[in-house]
Amino acid sequence: MGTDRDTQPNLLNSNDSNDLFFVRECAFEDLELVKEVNEKELPEDYPFFFYKSILDNFQEAFLVACLKDKPEKIIGYIMWRVERTPSKHSLRLINKGHLVSIAVSNEYRRKAVASALLSKSMPALLKHQLKEYVLEVRVTNYGAIKLYEKFEYKTEGIKKKYYKDGENAYYMVYKVEKD
Ligand SMILES: CC(C)(COP(=O)(O)OP(=O)(O)OC[C@H]1O[C@@H](n2cnc3c(N)ncnc32)[C@H](O)[C@@H]1OP(=O)(O)O)[C@@H](O)C(=O)NCCC(=O)NCCS
Secondary structure (H helix, E strand, C coil): CCCHHHHCCHHHHCCCCCCCEEEEECCHHHHHHHHHHHHHHCCCCCCHHHHHHHHHHHHHHCEEEEECCEEEEEEEEEEEEEEEEECCCCCCEEEEEEEEEEEECHHHCCCCHHHHHHHHHHHHCHHHCCCEEEEEEECCCHHHHHHHHHCCCEEEEEECCCCCCCCCEEEEEEECCCC
């Protein structure tokens, strides 16, 4: 296995200091506001207990972005879970970080909020001995696909009719150890 420098894109170590927002771990008290951002920005919504269970299990990578001049205002979030599933090439089980959801409020987009959320949450999951980070994204979600490509995620397949409305998803993967 290589060093962190060999295995992580520079973006994961990027300095994201800025005047607009800061990123911190989510707390129980934030969950209703996170749910509000999700319901406004994404068609997929989840019951409260789902957020709570992600928080209980993977708080280190459940992050929120807040405004510096109004810290109670949450403008984005990211949440992950860790799954143990077969690797693509064998029946060997490996740990994968699965992106559950990421969203940034419309008025704060293209200000590197999602980049900061990704670059701070991905390393936080490494303690689970991950081999890969994986995610699904709507094939029409151009902005999100560009974001993940910037972070060196590669499309490994299409999941047909993955979403409730029948849209297909790209399955994108970032390997911790490069081949
Ligand atoms: C996708 C999303 C999270 C990106 O958040 P963001 O804070 O605007 O992203 P960033 O500012 O960190 O963007 C980083 C890079 O990603 C790419 N990118 C992000 N949004 C883009 C867009 N709409 N079009 C093209 N490229 C885009 C760009 O390369 C961008 O870098 P640049 O601004 O220097 O060109 C946000 O658009 C969003 O919340 N969308 C709705 C929810 C959603 O689709 N979530 C993903 C589900 S899989």
